[in-house]
Each structure stands twice: as structure tokens, then as C-alpha cells.
Amino acid sequence: MTTPDLILETRSLRRRFVTRKPLLGPPVEVRAVDGVDLRIRRGETFAIVGESGCGKSTLARMLVRLIEPSEGTVLFENRNITGLRGEEMRAMRRDLQFIFQDPFASLNPRMTVGALIEEPLRAHGLGGPDERRARVAELLERVGLLPQHADRYPHEFSGGQRQRIGIARALACAPKLVIADEPVSALDVSIQAQVVNLLQDLKDEFALTLIIIAHDLAVIRHMADRVGVMYLGQLVEVADTDTLFTHPRHPYTEALISAIPVPRVGVKPPAHGLQGEPPNPIAPPAGCRFHPRCPYATELCRSTPPPLTRLAAGASVACHHAPDLSLQGLNDTGTGRSPAAERRFALYRAMREQREGQTLPVPPEPEI
Amino acid sequence: MVSGAHMTESTPLLQVTDLSIRFAGVPGNLVDGVSLTLNAGETLCVVGESGCGKSLTALALMGLLPMPPARRMSGQAIFEGQDLFDMPLEALKDIRGNRMAMIFQEPMTSLNPAIKVGEQIAEAVRRHKGVNREQARARALEMLRRVRIPAPEKRLDEYPHQMSGGMRQRAMIAMALANDPALLIADEPTTALDVTVQAQVLDLMRTLQRETNAALIMITHDLGVVAEMADTVVVMYAGRIVEAGPVRKVFEDPQHPYTIGLMSSMPDLGPRGGRLVTIPGVVPPADAMPEGCRFAARCPFAGADCAAAPPLRDLGDRHRVACWRAPLEFGAPDLAAHPAAQGAAS
Ligand SMILES: Nc1ncnc2c1ncn2[C@@H]1O[C@H](COP(=O)(O)OP(=O)(O)OP(=O)(O)O)[C@@H](O)[C@H]1O
Ligand SMILES: Nc1ncnc2c1ncn2[C@@H]1O[C@H](COP(=O)(O)OP(=O)(O)O)[C@@H](O)[C@H]1O
Ligand code: SF4
Ligand code: SF4
Ligand SMILES: [Mg+2]
Ligand SMILES: [Mg+2]
Numbered sequence: 001m002t003t004p005d006l007i008l009e010t011r012s013l014r015r016r017f018v019t020r021k022p023l024l025g026p027p028v029e030v031r032a033v034d035g036v037d038l039r040i041r042r043g044e045t046f047a048i049v050g051e052s053g054c055g056k057s058t059l060a061r062m063l064v065r066l067i068e069p070s071e072g073t074v075l076f077e078n079r080n081i082t083g084l085r086g087e088e089m090r091a092m093r094r095d096l097q098f099i100f101q102d103p104f105a106s107l108n109p110r111m112t113v114g115a116l117i118e119e120p121l122r123a124h125g126l127g128g129p130d131e132r133r134a135r136v137a138e139l140l141e142r143v144g145l146l147p148q149h150a151d152r153y154p155h156e157f158s159g160g161q162r163q164r165i166g167i168a169r170a171l172a173c174a175p176k177l178v179i180a181d182e183p184v185s186a187l188d189v190s191i192q193a194q195v196v197n198l199l200q201d202l203k204d205e206f207a208l209t210l211i212i213i214a215h216d217l218a219v220i221r222h223m224a225d226r227v228g229v230m231y232l233g234q235l236v237e238v239a240d241t242d243t244l245f246t247h248p249r250h251p252y253t254e255a256l257i258s259a260i261p262v263p264r265v266g267v268k269p270p271a272h273g274l275q276g277e278p279p280n281p282i283a284p285p286a287g288c289r290f291h292p293r294c295p296y297a298t299e300l301c302r303s304t305p306p307p308l309t310r311l312a313a314g315a316s317v318a319c320h321h322a323p324d325l326s327l328q329g330l331n332d333t334g335t336g337r338s339p340a341a342e343r344r345f346a347l348y349r350a351m352r353e354q355r356e357g358q359t360l361p362v363p364p365e366p367e368i
Numbered sequence: 369m370v371s372g373a374h375m376t377e378s379t380p381l382l383q384v385t386d387l388s389i390r391f392a393g394v395p396g397n398l399v400d401g402v403s404l405t406l407n408a409g410e411t412l413c414v415v416g417e418s419g420c421g422k423s424l425t426a427l428a429l430m431g432l433l434p435m436p437p438a439r440r441m442s443g444q445a446i447f448e449g450q451d452l453f454d455m456p457l458e459a460l461k462d463i464r465g466n467r468m469a470m471i472f473q474e475p476m477t478s479l480n481p482a483i484k485v486g487e488q489i490a491e492a493v494r495r496h497k498g499v500n501r502e503q504a505r506a507r508a509l510e511m512l513r514r515v516r517i518p519a520p521e522k523r524l525d526e527y528p529h530q531m532s533g534g535m536r537q538r539a540m541i542a543m544a545l546a547n548d549p550a551l552l553i554a555d556e557p558t559t560a561l562d563v564t565v566q567a568q569v570l571d572l573m574r575t576l577q578r579e580t581n582a583a584l585i586m587i588t589h590d591l592g593v594v595a596e597m598a599d600t601v602v603v604m605y606a607g608r609i610v611e612a613g614p615v616r617k618v619f620e621d622p623q624h625p626y627t628i629g630l631m632s633s634m635p636d637l638g639p640r641g642g643r644l645v646t647i648p649g650v651v652p653p654a655d656a657m658p659e660g661c662r663f664a665a666r667c668p669f670a671g672a673d674c675a676a677a678p679p680l681r682d683l684g685d686r687h688r689v690a691c692w693r694a695p696l697e698f699g700a701p702d703l704a705a706h707p708a709a710q711g712a713a714s
Contacts, residue, residue: 051562051565052533052562053523075713166423188417188418188628189417189630189634190633190646190647190650191635191650192633193634193635193644193645196635196644197644200643215562215563217563217637218592218637219635221635221637221640222635222640242639242640249705255564256564256565259564259566259567260563260592260637261567261590261593262595263592263594263597263619263631264593264595265591265595265596265615265616265618265619265620266595267595268596271571272571273565273568273569274564274567275537277532278532278562330637336621337620338621340620340622341619341622343697344622344623344696345612345628345631345632347644347696347697348625348668348696349632351668351669352648352668357445357650
């Protein structure tokens with residue numbers, strides 16, 4: 001067995017935030033990320049899922065040092081980047097890019113789209129003015145916009161188009177790793193699909209490694225090679241995507257999967273959801289953090305935290321009882337569409353291909 | 369009390385006919401000729417991308433449209449024997465929050481941040497029922513219990529901001545259901561929630577509906593939610609109904625190119641496939657509603673005849689579609705031989 005080529009690793013990564021400073025006593029802290037060991041393989045799409053507030057964004061931002069860890073290290077291509085400064089840090093930034101959920105908030109409204117996409121090229125001293133302009137035009141076309149859009153401002157674009165601008169900007173310097181925090185969550189279904197396709201095409205074309213955070217588990221099933229499930233600041237399960245969805249090993253993963261509404265009539269009994277609320281991250285439960293909501297919890301779970309344990313290459317779980325549990329995942333056999341629906345889908349696809357050429361490129365959006 | 373006595377089995381709870389809404393300064397109707405029927409105890413889901421007129425339709429039924437700038441161009445909405453669009457405001461106020469109620473994506477749309485949750489629910493009860501303070505408070509407590517808010521006695525005296533998002537959503541549902549409405553309209557009630565909390569809220573809505581036989585109109589863009597909740601589905605595009613029918617019909621025999629495009633745009637949770645087959649382009653903005661079939665600019669089947677608006681035809685079994693080419697095998701026959709169609713059909 002060969003060891004996988006890791007592009008990014010974290011070791012015991014932690015981040016605390018002070019939420020309140022009382023007059024007396026110590027400040028109240030939330031442990032947003034509490035000891036995460038990630039191993040991202042070169043070329044894979046790795047997804048991070050978990051409930052709101054479990055620390056996904058905090059983790060993602062630490063990976064590119066948009067925020068600094070309280071403890072632990074981030075290794076990019078075997079090099080500790082936590083302490084990098086100045087020129088070294090800038091060089092590293094070229095290789096690691098970030099795509100935000102709300103592209104509007106991350107794009108300077110006073111800069112033209114062309115300037116926004118050119119900015120990282122200029123910052124890294126890549127190419128002369130003409131080359132850079134050509135590259136901007138090329139990137140705009142590649143993400144399904146038009147070269148003449150370079151002269152417009154972000155507010156003149158729709159949400160989906162702004163996300164394309166954010167993607168073009170992230171790709172400008174040909175990064176090795178792109179981290180996308182909920183890149184399609186704010187978009188409408190059809191626009192979301194266009195951006196999902198775009199991200200997948202670009203990943204292949206630019207030979208990227210992609211880390212994607214999404215709360216839509218269907219999007220993750222579609223895009224990811226492997227998935228890491230987070231609960232209250234910690235990883236509780238890592239597995240390849242198909243295994244995770246069909247044979248979850250952690251009770252929390254099982255609960256997440258059972259809660260997904262499946263877009264087919266009558267294939268799935270309605271889920272009742274996890275009992276209880278996500279607990280307070282300021283005072284996480286003792287023992288296994290999931291125990292107050294876990295239907296399989298025992299005395300051991302209430303007292304002793306389960307370590308993240310390796311099951312197989314690229315798969316781990318943090319549950320005392322994982323070896324004995326037989327958990328329910330998605331049933332892949334019963335998911336077929338009706339023949340009539342399948343026929344219409346095929347016709348639709350065929351007609352689109354016929355009208356737009358065989359490859360179904362991302363269509364440019366109409367002039368606005 | 370409202371009618372009921374003279375209503376027979378076959379009288380629908382709500383019958384909307386030809387609802388059209390226009391805004392000042394905008395040339396086309398933003399809701400155009402919408403008709404729908406809903407029986408007691410039934411769930412109707414309205415799907416479509418944002419800007420397709422789903423919320424406007426719901427707000428119109430509740431009498432909550434901002435008029436002006438909005439103007440109702442046509443339409444009737446017979447609810448329990450009365451036309452909601454043709455009654456004095458006072459009469460509508462008696463019905464609203466009582467016989468019909470609405471919940472929103474953002475609970476703070478209906479909850480007042482400055483008033484304790486229990487008081488708000490009690491107030492909603494007192495406004496419509498002749499009960500005293502204690503009785504109203506007891507009802508509020510019962511409702512919080514029914515929406516399964518933990519420690520309801522304590523929560524009665526909490527302010528909305530002291531609750532989590534999922535709990536506020538449930539408090540809003542408790543308030544909407546406090547007077548046992550016959551019709552609940554829910555506009556994207558779970559869109560902002562985690563998938564686990566969404567499952568709880570959907571389960572709750574199903575249970576309460578079973579207990580009270582309320583009808584539910586649920587607006588969503590999640591086809592998974594539709595498949596789990598709906599008896600009937602209405603697909604809206606650019607202000608018009610393009611397809612409607614029993615949920616099984618629409619999912620297993622989808623007819624309209626927009627419905628098909630929506631379904632194929634959503635990753636389907638099956639084993640990993642290739643690229644998603646998308647709908648090109650975007651929903652037309654309010655001030656540029658196209659003539660003819662409004663979907664034509666994005667429709668791979670469009671042809672010259674689509675310059676005229678297709679009527680909503682009934683295909684039988686209450687399955688309706690507005691497309692000149694439905695069913696597509698016959699409307700686009702040359703494609704049945706296309707290699708892509710062959711491949712996928714086998
Ligand atoms: N700057 C900050 N100051 C204080 N607390 C913070 C800060 N940033 C995050 N937190 C807290 O850290 C925890 C994790 O937050 P984070 O944004 O990483 O969650 P998330 O998993 O991305 O959630 P979502 O799905 O809602 O985006 C939360 O409890 C959050 O309130
Ligand atoms: N108050 C308003 N003033 C002007 N236009 C509006 C207003 N509310 C909605 N619209 C327009 O009406 C159309 C339908 O909106 P809406 O019903 O909110 O869509 P949906 O709920 O399907 O996302 C959109 O084009 C929207 O921009
Ligand atoms: S360790 Fe115990 S409480 Fe935690 S997930 Fe496993 S069974 Fe449940
Ligand atoms: S009427 Fe024409 S444009 Fe409209 S959906 Fe049907 S084929 Fe497409
Ligand atoms: Mg986040
Ligand atoms: Mg809406």
C-alpha cells in the first residue's frame with residue numbers, strides 16, 4: 001500500500017473565541033474548533049459537513065490563515081505554514097485560495113470586475129499589464145461570463161454571476177488548493193447546478209484540490225470524494241463519500257443522513273430528526289459530545305470522550321461503539337426514477353446537447 | 369362562525385381562480401392567472417426558483433400584499449365559502465390568524481422581539497376567542513408543548529432572542545396554530561434551518577396537520593421537501609403555473625421542460641453521476657417578463673410557436689401542464705432517435 005500524497009494536513013488544530021469578559025472570573029470562551037486532524041490528499045474533493053455553528057467556517061479559515069489558530073499546526077505540502085511571515089506567506093497565499101459564501105461581501109464594490117480579478121495577479125507580480133488583461137478576459141470566459149463584463153461593477157451582477165466572479169478571482173493565480181465555504185448555498189437551484197458543474201470542470205482543468213463546505217448533503221454526495229463530519233468543533237467521522245452515505249459509522253452521521261429529504265415520492269419514511277437541540281459550544285457535554293442526543297449512548301459515553309480511530313485507509317470514526325453498531329444509510333438500490341421520468345430527462349438532455357453542441361458548456365448569462 | 373354547515377364533501381376548502389397581480393411601474397403581471405384548489409387536510413407544495421411569484425401568491429391570499437404598489441388585476445379566492453378578495457378588511461382580520469395563518473422563513477417576521485413568547489401566543493388567542501388571560505396563557509403553554517419545545521413553562525416567559533433558530537421557528541408555528549386554523553400557509557419555513565432541525569419541523573407540521581386536519585400550502589424550492597410533504601404540487605415559473613398535479617404524477621411523469629430542468633439540476637442523492645444537467649440562464653427580472661411562453665428563452669424545446677402563451681391544459685387525473693410540446697416524446701419526435709436519449713433510456 002502506498003501512502004497517499006497529502007497536500008494539506010492539520011495537527012490538533014484548535015481555535016477559541018472569547019465571547020464574553022465578565023467583570024470577575026475568567027473570560028467565557030467558545031472552543032469553535034477543538035482538536036482537528038485533517039489529511040487532505042492531492043487532487044481530491046474533500047467535503048466538510050455539520051450543523052450550523054459546529055466550526056466548519058472557523059476550520060476552513062484557519063487552513064488559509066484568514067484566522068490564526070489558538071493551537072496546533074497547518075502543514076501545506078509538508079511545510080508548517082502557521083508561522084510564515086512576509087514574502088513566504090505571500091508566496092503560500094498564491095497556492096491557497098478561498099471562495100466565500102456571499103461573494104458580494106467579499107468583493108470590493110468600488111473595483112471593476114476586471115480589476116478584482118486582476119488584483120491577485122498584480123499582487124503576485126505575475127505578467128505585464130497586457131498579459132494580465134488577456135488573462136482576465138480568459139478567466140471571465142472560462143467561468144461563463146463575457147470579456148466585456150470586466151468594465152462593470154459587482155452590484156451589476158446576479159448572485160450566481162458574482163459567485164462566478166469570486167471563482168475567477170480565486171483561480172487567477174493558478175492555485176493548488178481551493179477552499180470554498182458554502183459556495184452555492186445562497187444560490188437558486190438552477191444557478192447552484194451551473195456553479196457546481198463549473199467548480200467540477202475547473203477542478204479537473206486546473207488539477208485542483210478542493211475543500212468544500214456545504215450544508216446541502218445532496219451537493220456533497222454529488223461533488224465530494226471524501227467527507228469529514230464535524231460535531232461541536234471536532235471531526236467525528238471521515239470516510240469516502242459512497243461509504244459514508246450508504247454505511248455511516250457514526251450515530252451523528254446516521255442522523256444527518258436520515259434527515260435528508262429525498263426527492264422521490266414514497267422511497268423514504270419521513271425522518272423524525274435528531275432529538276434535542278445542538279448543545280451549547282461554550283459548555284460542551286462531557287464524555288462523547290454527542291451523547292445527550294445519541295440513541296446508542298451508554299455509561300462509557302457519558303464519561304469518556306471517544307478518540308478518532310482509523311478504520312481503513314482514509315476512514316476514521318470517533319465512537320466507542322462503532323464496531324458493534326449497524327447503522328442505517330441511504331438505500332442506493334431503491335433510488336431509480338420512473339421510466340417516464342427517465343425518458344423525459346433523457347429527452348431534455350438530448351435537446352440541450354443538440355441545441356448547444358455535445359459538451360453542454362456553461363452558457364453565458366444574458367446581458368443585464 | 370363561518371359556514372361549514374352548507375359545505376359538502378366536494379366543496380374545496382380553498383378555491384383560487386385566475387389570480388393576477390401587477391406592480392406599479394412594471395408592465396407585465398408578476399402573478400399571472402394562477403388557479404388552485406385545496407381540500408381540508410391536504411398539503412399543496414408550491415415550487416420554483418426565487419422571483420417566480422410564490423410569495424406574492426401567498427401574501428395575496430393572506431391580504432398582506434403591499435397595495436399600492438401591488439394591484440390585483442383579477443381573481444377570486446373562495447375560502448370556507450367567502451371570497452377573501454372581496455370582503456371588508458375587518459372581516460379579513462377576523463379570518464387571519466384564526467381560520468388561516470401564515471408562517472415565514474424568518475420567524476422574526478411574525479414574532480415581536482420585545483414581547484415574551486408566551487404573551488404573544490396568548491394575545492393571538494385572545495384576539496379571536498372569547499377567553500380570559502389565564503385561559504389564553506394555558507393555551508399558549510399547550511401550544512408550546514405541542515410543538516415540542518423543551519421546558520415549555522420556562523419558555524413562556526422568554527423573549528424570542530433567547531431561543532435558537534429552530535426553537536423560534538417552532539414558537540412561530542405554535543402561534544400560527546394556536547387558534548386551530550383550517551389553512552396554514554408556510555413560506556419556505558425550513559430553508560434557513562439545518563437539515564436535522566428541518567426534519568423536526570417538517571415532522572411537527574405533519575403531526576399537527578394530522579391532529580387538526582388543517583390544509584397546508586407550503587412554498588419551498590427543495591424538491592426533497594416536496595416529495596416528503598406534498599399531496600399536490602404546483603410548479604411556478606415567472607408568475608405562472610407551468611405544471612400542477614398530484615405529487616406522484618409530477619415526479620414520475622414530469623411534463624414541463626422547466627419541471628424537468630429543475631429536477632435534473634438537483635443532485636439526486638443517488639450514486640455519483642456525471643455533470644448535472646442544468647437550466648441555462650436565469651429567471652427574467654420583474655420588469656422584463658417575456659411575451660408568449662415565459663420559459664422560452666431558457667427552454668431547449670422552444671420554437672416559433674412558443675411566441676404565443678401556452679394554456680394550462682389538463683392531461684387527466686388533475687395533472688395540468690402549460691407547454692405546447694407536452695408530452696415531449698410526441699412534441700419533439702425527432703429526438704426519440706437521438707443517441708443521448710437512447711443511452712439514458714436503456
Ligand atoms: N469571531 C468570533 N467570535 C466569537 N465566536 C465565534 C467567532 N467566529 C465563530 N464563533 C463561534 O464559533 C463556533 C463555530 O463557528 P463557525 O462559524 O465556524 O461555524 P460553522 O460550522 O461555519 O456554522 P454555519 O454552518 O452556521 O456557517 C460558533 O459557536 C460561533 O458562534
Ligand atoms: N414589494 C415588491 N415590489 C416590487 N416588486 C416585487 C415586490 N415583491 C416582489 N416583487 C417581484 O415580484 C416577483 C415575484 O416575487 P416573489 O413572489 O417574492 O417570488 P418568490 O417568492 O417566488 O421568490 C419578483 O420578480 C419580485 O422581484
Ligand atoms: S460514543 Fe457513545 S454517545 Fe458517542 S456517538 Fe458513539 S455511541 Fe453515541
Ligand atoms: S411552450 Fe415552448 S418554450 Fe414553453 S416550455 Fe413548452 S416548448 Fe418550451
Ligand atoms: Mg459557516
Ligand atoms: Mg419568496
